Amino acid sequence: MTVFQQQGYEGATLAKLAAASGLGKASLYHHFPGGKDEIARVLMRKAIADLQRLAFSRLKGSGSARDRLAALLDGFCDYVDQGRGHCLLAVLAQGGARPYYGSEIAAQFQDWLQMVTAVFEEKGEKPKRAKRSANHFVEQLYGILLMSKILDQPGHFQQATKRLRKTL
Amino acid sequence: MTVFQQQGYEGATLAKLAAASGLGKASLYHHFPGGKDEIARVLMRKAIADLQRLAFSRLKGSGSARDRLAALLDGFCDYVDQGRGHCLLAVLAQGGARPYYGSEIAAQFQDWLQMVTAVFEEKGEKPKRAKRSANHFVEQLYGILLMSKILDQPGHFQQATKRLRKTL
């Protein structure tokens, strides 16, 4: 997972994957006969499951709408290791592998956006505005993550997510 | 430029660069003796110059602070071809090539953030708050761009930037 997150699909060579896993290349093919493509696909589904479990599932908790959005934000921070890590879904959706994995990722984000939209409606916003708020919220999560990578300043992610938390 | 934007550093092979440029591989080495690394570096500096010229330089215009921020936003939309293209700087800052190009990119974004901060101070915001506003603004630009890639819906970029324009 780390290799794909940091190096992207093309940069994640079997040699690096073998080294990172502690196995030989042939052993990787024993577990993943489909090779690199299968490894990436399994990791993509794991990333979806992780992000669902750590972040978006927390919208279904008890608590107020505001608290559940805050819980989602906290879960996202955990998922990306407080800005030190990446999101594999964002990585795969941007690079040359997008044609192979993009549609499944897009469909998942559409689901998640609907979940967030429902929470903003709960807060009293009308459907159209709730949808805009949901888009804005998720865009902020990924905007903060991306700018933290670009600026490469420890603390930027924490400051920006703290700022976002206040606006909820 | 397009090949690097779409395929990332590792995915941008010399064969693809040759095909896209209409030259043979050997001709690319005539113009760029340093090979792929030199091509990427030249393109990175061109991307900085383009983004400066199309977007951030417009903060220095006449007009109100609000109008100049809107001009920056419009310039950014042009730079990324209304969401259809990528930003090479974001691509290089995220992938495996980050150790080689990241510091120059980070320094440039620090400069740009300072320029945006100054405009928010002009709008009457105190230094601390102006810095937060500037961070938030640039994060939104890149958050919108990234989410447009993830969702892959024509129109999402336009809708989101229109929404952002209203909040200025």
Next chain:
DNA sequence: GTCTATATTAAGATAGAC
């Protein structure tokens, strides 16, 4: 300046021993 041809290395992938 551009090309063909080629050298060299690394990548993805498989065979078969243990």
Next chain:
DNA sequence: GTCTATCTTAATATAGAC
């Protein structure tokens, strides 16, 4: 289930003709 060894292809890079 893991390994060494190997195959095939593709990648970076260069030589040298035109």
